[in-house]
Structures are given as C-alpha cells and as structure tokens.
Amino acid sequence: MEYFLQQLINGVTLGSIYGLIAIGYTMVYGIIGMINFAHGDIFMVSTMISLVFIVLLLTVGITSVPVILFLLLIASVLLTSLYGWTVERMAYRPLRGSFRLAPLISAIGMSIVLQNYVQNAQGADKKAFPTLIPGYMRFFEEGSFPVILQYSQVAVMVVTVVVLVIFTWLVTRTSLGRAQRACEQDLKMASLLGVNVDRTISLTFVIGAALAAVAGMMHLLYYGVTDFYAGFVVGIKAFTAAVLGGIGSLPGAVLGGLTIGLIETFFAGYVSVDYKDVAAFSILAIVLIFLPSGLLGRPEVEKV
Amino acid sequence: MSTTDPVVAPAEPNPVLTALRDAALWAAITLLLTGPVVGLGTVASSGTYVFVQRWGLVLSMTAIVFVVRFLLMMTIWRDRAPGPRKVVADLPKSLEFLRELFIPVAVLLAFSYPFISVWLTGGMTTGRYWIDLGVLVLTYILLGWGLNIVVGLAGLLDLGYVAFYAVGAYTFALLSLNFDLSFWVCLPIAGVIAAMWGVLLGFPVLRLRGDYLAIVTLAFGEIIRLVLINWREFTQGASGINRIPRPGFFGLDFVPSGPASFAQFFGIPFSPVHRLIFFYYVTLVLAFVVLLVTIRLRRLPIGRAWEALREDEIACRSLGISVVNTKLTAFALGAMFGGFAGAVFAARQGYISPQDFTFLQSALVLAIVVLGGLGSNLGVVFSAIVLIGGVELLRNLGFLKQIFGPEFDPTTYRMLIFGLLMVVIMVWRPRGLISSRSPSVFLKEKKTVSAEMVHEGRG
Numbered sequence: 075m076e077y078f079l080q081q082l083i084n085g086v087t088l089g090s091i092y093g094l095i096a097i098g099y100t101m102v103y104g105i106i107g108m109i110n111f112a113h114g115d116i117f118m119v120s121t122m123i124s125l126v127f128i129v130l131l132l133t134v135g136i137t138s139v140p141v142i143l144f145l146l147l148i149a150s151v152l153l154t155s156l157y158g159w160t161v162e163r164m165a166y167r168p169l170r171g172s173f174r175l176a177p178l179i180s181a182i183g184m185s186i187v188l189q190n191y192v193q194n195a196q197g198a199d200k201k202a203f204p205t206l207i208p209g210y211m212r213f214f215e216e217g218s219f220p221v222i223l224q225y226s227q228v229a230v231m232v233v234t235v236v237v238l239v240i241f242t243w244l245v246t247r248t249s250l251g252r253a254q255r256a257c258e259q260d261l262k263m264a265s266l267l268g269v270n271v272d273r274t275i276s277l278t279f280v281i282g283a284a285l286a287a288v289a290g291m292m293h294l295l296y297y298g299v300t301d302f303y304a305g306f307v308v309g310i311k312a313f314t315a316a317v318l319g320g321i322g323s324l325p326g327a328v329l330g331g332l333t334i335g336l337i338e339t340f341f342a343g344y345v346s347v348d349y350k351d352v353a354a355f356s357i358l359a360i361v362l363i364f365l366p367s368g369l370l371g372r373p374e375v376e377k378v
Numbered sequence: 379m380s381t382t383d384p385v386v387a388p389a390e391p392n393p394v395l396t397a398l399r400d401a402a403l404w405a406a407i408t409l410l411l412t413g414p415v416v417g418l419g420t421v422a423s424s425g426t427y428v429f430v431q432r433w434g435l436v437l438s439m440t441a442i443v444f445v446v447r448f449l450l451m452m453t454i455w456r457d458r459a460p461g462p463r464k465v466v467a468d469l470p471k472s473l474e475f476l477r478e479l480f481i482p483v484a485v486l487l488a489f490s491y492p493f494i495s496v497w498l499t500g501g502m503t504t505g506r507y508w509i510d511l512g513v514l515v516l517t518y519i520l521l522g523w524g525l526n527i528v529v530g531l532a533g534l535l536d537l538g539y540v541a542f543y544a545v546g547a548y549t550f551a552l553l554s555l556n557f558d559l560s561f562w563v564c565l566p567i568a569g570v571i572a573a574m575w576g577v578l579l580g581f582p583v584l585r586l587r588g589d590y591l592a593i594v595t596l597a598f599g600e601i602i603r604l605v606l607i608n609w610r611e612f613t614q615g616a617s618g619i620n621r622i623p624r625p626g627f628f629g630l631d632f633v634p635s636g637p638a639s640f641a642q643f644f645g646i647p648f649s650p651v652h653r654l655i656f657f658y659y660v661t662l663v664l665a666f667v668v669l670l671v672t673i674r675l676r677r678l679p680i681g682r683a684w685e686a687l688r689e690d691e692i693a694c695r696s697l698g699i700s701v702v703n704t705k706l707t708a709f710a711l712g713a714m715f716g717g718f719a720g721a722v723f724a725a726r727q728g729y730i731s732p733q734d735f736t737f738l739q740s741a742l743v744l745a746i747v748v749l750g751g752l753g754s755n756l757g758v759v760f761s762a763i764v765l766i767g768g769v770e771l772l773r774n775l776g777f778l779k780q781i782f783g784p785e786f787d788p789t790t791y792r793m794l795i796f797g798l799l800m801v802v803i804m805v806w807r808p809r810g811l812i813s814s815r816s817p818s819v820f821l822k823e824k825k826t827v828s829a830e831m832v833h834e835g836r837g
Contacts, residue, residue: 109589126420127414129420129426130414130429132426133429136517156411157411165801165805169803169804173809175529176809179745179804180801182800183799183801184801187794188797190790194790194791195412195415196419197421201422201427212661214754240400259379261666310600310737316387321589347604348607349533351600358594359582363582363585366587368590
C-alpha cells in the first residue's frame with residue numbers, strides 16, 4: 075500500500091510534466107494538423123535556459139529561492155516562447171498550405187538543428203544541478219515503507235494546476251482563445267471572418283512553448299539533470315500522451331500525460347525498469363487499436 | 379475634398395528602409411536567442427558551474443543574420459508575391475535529349491564508380507574512403523526505395539522503418555554466429571523475417587489513419603530498439619554484436635594468401651579494399667533488384683491498388699479492393715527491402731549495436747524519400763547523394779581551422795548543417811527535388827504530371 079502510494083506520487087509528478095508538454099503538441103496539431111517534432115527540443119532548450127539563468131542569478135548574488143524561481147520562470151518562459159515563435163516562422167510558416175509531410179520533415183530538421191545547436195553551445199556532457207527546493211515530508215513513519223513526498227514534487231503539481239487554470243481561462247474566455255478555437259474548427263472560414271490566422275497560429279506556438287518552458291523548468295528542478303538530448307525521449311512520450319488522450323483535445327492531453335506517467339512509474343516499480351518505455355508504447359498501441367481516436371478524441375469523420 | 383482630386387496612390391514604402399527594418403528585427407531576435415545559450419556556456423567546475431563567455435561569437439552571429447537577411451530582402455525576396463509559388467520543373471525543348479541520355483549514363487556511372495574513384499585518387503588505399511562513401515549512399519538508397527513503397531506508393535506514413543533494418547541486421551548477425559550460416563543463405567531469411575515483422579506491425583495498425591499510424595509505427599521502432607538493448611541474453615544488449623562473419627566471393631575469401639584467397643586466385647596483389655568493392659557491387663545489385671521489382675509492381679494490380687489507396691481509401695473500398703491485403707503487402711515488401719539493407723549493413727560493418735538503429739535513422743530515410751519527392755525513385759537517389767554524401771563531405775572542412783583558429787572543430791557542426799539543409803530544401807521545394815511523376819496508367823501518350831496532382835495519402 076505504502077509502496078503503491080509512493081509510485082502514485084512519483085507517477086503524477088512525471089505525468090504533470092508530460093501533460094504540460096503534450097498540450098503544446100495537441101494545440102499545434104489541432105490548429106494546423108502537423109506533428110511538431112521540434113517541440114520536445116523546445117522543452118530541452120528551456121531546461122538549458124533555466125540552467126543558465128540559475129547559474130547566472132547565483133553568480134550575480136541572488137540567493138533567495140523564491141526570487142530565483144520567479145525570475146527564472148519569467149526568463150525561461152519569455153526566451154523559450156521566442157524560440158517557439160522563431161521555429162514556426164523559419165520552418166513552418168513558409169510551408170503553410172503545402173502538403174502534409176513537408177512541415178513534418180522540416181520539423182525533424184529543426185529538431186536536429188536545435189539539438190546540435192545546444193550541443194555546440196553548451197557542451198555534450200550531462201548537466202547535473204542540485205535542486206533548489208530541498209526537503210520532503212514523510213508519511214507512515216511507523217510502517218515498513220515510509221512514503222516520501224518531496225517539496226519539489228509538490229511544487230511541480232501546484233505549478234501544473236496553476237498553469238492549467240490560467241491556460242484554460244486563456245483558451246475559453248479570451249478573444250485570443252476564441253480565435254484559436256475558431257481556427258481549429260475551420261482555418262479558411264476563420265480567416266474569412268476576420269481572424270488573423272497567421273498571428274493566431276504564431277501565438278499557438280508561443281503558448282505551447284511557454285507551457286514547455288514551465289515543464290522544462292520544473293523538470294530541471296525536480297530531476298536536477300539535463301543534456302542536449304533530453305528533449306527526444308520526453309518529447310516522444312509527451313507526443314504519445316497527446317495521441318493517447320486524443321490528439322486535438324486539450325483535456326485529453328493532460329489525461330494522456332498522467333496516464334503515460336503513471337503507467338511508466340508503476341511498470342518500473344512493479345515489473346521492470348528496463349522495459350518501462352516498452353510498456354508505455356505498448357499501451358499506446360493497444361489503446362489505439364480499440365479506440366482509434368484516443369481516449370477523449372472525436373472520431374475523424376471523412377466527408378466524401 | 380473635391381471630386382477632381384487625383385487619387386493618390388499609397389506611398390510605396392522605401393525598399394531599403396523596409397529591408398533594414400526587417401534585418402534589424404531578425405538580428406535582435408538572434409541576439410536574444412543566442413545571448414543566454416551561446417553567450418553563456420556552462421562548464422562544470424568543482425560542484426557548480428562557471429560561465430565560458432562567448433560574446434564575440436554571439437555578436438558575429440547577429441551580424442551575419444543582419445547582413446544575410448538584408449541582402450536577401452534586397453535581392454531574391456524583393457518581389458516576393460504572396461500565394462503559392464510556381465515551380466518550374468521542365469527542361470527546355472532543346473535539352474530534352476538529355477533526359478533520354480540521363481538514365482544510361484547514371485547506371486554506367488554507378489557500375490564503374492569504384493574504379494573511377496580508385497583511378498581518380500590514384501590508388502586502392504586512397505580510393506577506399508570514396509568507395510566506402512559509395513556503399514553508405516547506396517545503403518540509404520536501398521532503404522529509401524524500400525520506404526518509398528510504403529510512404530510514396532501506398533501513402534502509409536511509417537516513422538519506425540528502422541525497425542526492419544534492425545531486424546534484418548540482427549537476423550543475419552545471430553544466424554551466422556549461432557548456426558554458422560553463410561551470408562547468401564541469411565540474406566533471403568533476413569528479408570523474409572523482416573517481412574513477417576512488417577505484417578505483424580501491419581495487422582494492428584490497419585484501422586489507424588494519418589498521424590495515429592505515424593505514432594504507432596514510431597513506437598514500434600522504439601520498442602524493437604529497447605528490446606534489442608535490454609534482452610541481453612539474446613542480443614548481447616547495448617554492447618552490440620561483434621565479429622560478424624564476412625561473406626566471401628563464390629567461396630573465395632578476401633585474405634592475403636592461401637588456396638581460397640581472392641587475390642591469389644585472380645593473381646592480383648592483395649588489398650583490403652577488394653572486400654569493400656565487392657560490397658559495393660552487392661549493394662548495387664540489390665538496389666537494382668529492388669528498383670526493378672518496384673517498377674514492375676507499379677504496373678501489376680497490387681501496385682495500382684497501392685496508389686489507388688493513397689489517392690482515396692473510400693473509393694478503393696467501394697470498388698472492392700481489399701484494403702487489408704493492399705496495406706499488408708505494402709508493409710511486408712517495404713519491410714523486406716529494409717531487412718535486405720540491414721543484412722548488408724551488418725555484413726559490411728562486422729559490428730552492430732542498437733545505437734545504429736535509432737529514430738534518427740528512420741527520420742533520415744523518411745527525409746530522403748520526402749526530399750527526393752514522394753514516390754519518385756530517381757528523387758531518392760538525388761536526395762541520398764545530397765544528404766548522405768554531402769554531409770559526409772562536411773567532415774573535410776579542416777581548412778576552416780585556419781580561419782577560425784585551432785580550437786574550431788568543424789565536424790561538430792556537421793549535423794547542425796544537415797538539419798538546416800533539411801529545412802532549407804523543404805522550404806525551397808516542398809514537393810521534393812523531383813517534382814514530377816510519371817503515371818503508370820495513361821491514355822494514348824505518357825505524360826509526366828506535376829507532383830501537386832498526386833495525393834500523399836492519409837494512411
């Protein structure tokens with residue numbers, strides 16, 4: 075029971091991070107129908123930016139943890155959003171309206187560019203950094219297996235919930251969100267009705283990158299390690315989460331993220347650490363065979 | 379305002395000013411993007427990190443972006459009209475005869491390539507690098523043609539093609555090591571087993587379409603790689619399989635001397651490059667077999683069914699084409715060619731590990747197919763030469779050391795340039811390098827059509 079609870083805590087933490095990244099995939103897919111393969115690497119760039127800024131702030135002499143976290147969040151979100159915007163401008167906008175595989179290939183190209191850019195700029199070694207939020211709570215002290223809830227895990231979950239609330243408000247209550255949902259339903263019709271489609275798509279990428287930036291920062295604070303290749307595996311998992319939840323569905327992305335995080339953690343905890351990724355991918359394949367449009371996705375109806 | 383006033387046209391913005399403003403904007407973005415990441419390189423030092431400051435590099439990158447952007451705005455992009463660009467694909471009439479001549483010359487060149495490279499570089503050992511590069515490019519052409527059946531003809535987006543390459547390579551390696559079977563016995567077995575895996579993948583994904591199919595194939599590729607890493611008793615895990623036996627030439631071996639020595643039998647001086655040349659021809663012949671099969675299959679009912687499936691799945695069903703058979707044969711054949719390529723790869727390298735079969739390989743092969751032009755066999759050849767050969771040649775950028783100083787290591791920029799090349803080619807020609815297709819069914823006269831007319835399929 076205690077062991078189960080511990081895995082549950084770890085799984086939800088991991089799932090929150092996947093969920094935040096998955097939203098970026100699912101939003102972009104919903105609006106222009108492409109897999110943004112560079113999104114995982116945007117996440118990786120944000121972990122690097124976070125690392126650089128932590129070191130910078132510590133060098134400057136700021137040691138108060140809340141101040142560091144606040145400044146870090148702002149810097150990381152702004153710069154990562156700029157990366158997201160630039161990638162869209164350079165690699166995807168010229169291919170708007172082109173056939174489906176063209177932006178996919180340029181996205182893969184962009185992913186290779188970002189990885190090697192960071193590798194050249196920051197070095198190829200793994201960057202470990204001690205967490206800024208140490209300490210933990212212990213439950214079931216008298217039992218055989220005390221459950222540990224780290225403060226950094228609490229931070230990840232709280233930040234995820236806060237960010238999701240802001241994000242939901244943005245999508246459902248603001249004019250930007252309305253424009254975004256309109257473009258999702260029908261790009262051409264939205265532009266006929268006066269929605270600035272290019273701007274909306276750019277902003278979608280910016281929002282996705284901002285969420286990835288939050289995820290990247292939390293990932294660095296919680297796991298305390300990153301490298302230039304960190305975006306690939308996390309990106310693939312987050313994309314898997316987005317598809318599992320039903321691509322294009324925002325609640326689905328979060329649900330899928332949590333599911334993948336839990337499956338991975340429980341499989342690692344109870345069965346085998348080596349095969350945890352195999353389990354996550356197999357569950358994906360099995361779910362898709364029985365629910366071809368994901369958990370919360372709408373079935374794709376083809377009009378003839 | 380009186381009615382006699384002439385209509386004043388809106389003032390044409392000064393092009394130089396516009397270009398300057400645009401260039402300044404992008405320079406500012408470059409400064410912001412590269413500032414923290416390039417300007418402040420983190421280096422571990424006694425438990426914490428210190429910065430290596432590279433502001434000179436950041437400023438020169440910003441300056442380069444400014445100048446390039448300004449020049450582009452003033453020249454090529456000056457009259458950029460909105461809307462889709464026209465792609466000029468056809469040769470002028472006077473040069474039509476080149477088209478006829480092209481294929482025979484290319485085939486001749488392919489067959490004489492090892493000798494040309496030995497002759498041009500002036501010796502076996504100096505030509506070795508070029509022949510090796512040739513084999514590498516050919517392997518990717520082989521893979522590209524295999525994937526072209528799945529993606530280009532049948533329109534099924536497969537992001538895990540490397541799985542079949544891996545299956546082929548491991549089949550040959552394990553069979554020849556454990557059962558002492560020869561390469562020529564293993565080659566068909568590797569193809570058949572890879573095809574079986576193709577069907578195995580094909581069954582569950584029959585109902586999936588588009589990007590759902592893409593992600594499941596990607597997951598399949600990753601599963602195969604992870605199993606290869608973790609099933610240590612069977613595959614020797616991440617350390618890979620070493621000492622894979624090399625195939626011989628009709629019972630002759632590539633050894634310096636002895637009764638079964640290739641060099642002694644033909645009375646020529648021994649050279650280790652002989653084996654490489656032999657591999658070049660093995661790969662070349664395999665590639666031609668694959669090409670021939672593909673070309674012939676396109677005219678058989680099954681090939682026509684693939685292309686019909688790509689164009690419109692619902693129409694296919696309505697006309698009584700079995701979607702199950704069509705998709706499964708496409709997966710199986712594509713996988714089989716991937717398996718052949720894998721076996722050849724394992725035999726040439728003599729050493730394989732799961733590291734050779736990452737997602738990057740799948741992406742690379744897919745990029746070759748798409749950049750060449752989906753469904754175009756010639757396009758695959760071009761883009762494989764440009765991407766694989768071109769990027770391999772970037773290793774020879776040592777002379778840049780004289781410009782940027784001895785610490786500058788050009789090889790680390792190789793993949794960066796490679797990625798940029800992918801983006802640039804795609805933006806420049808979204809339909810691939812070869813943007814015309816020749817239909818396999820036609821009325822009276824065969825005409826090439828623009829690739830714009832061909833669907834890419836929804837999987």
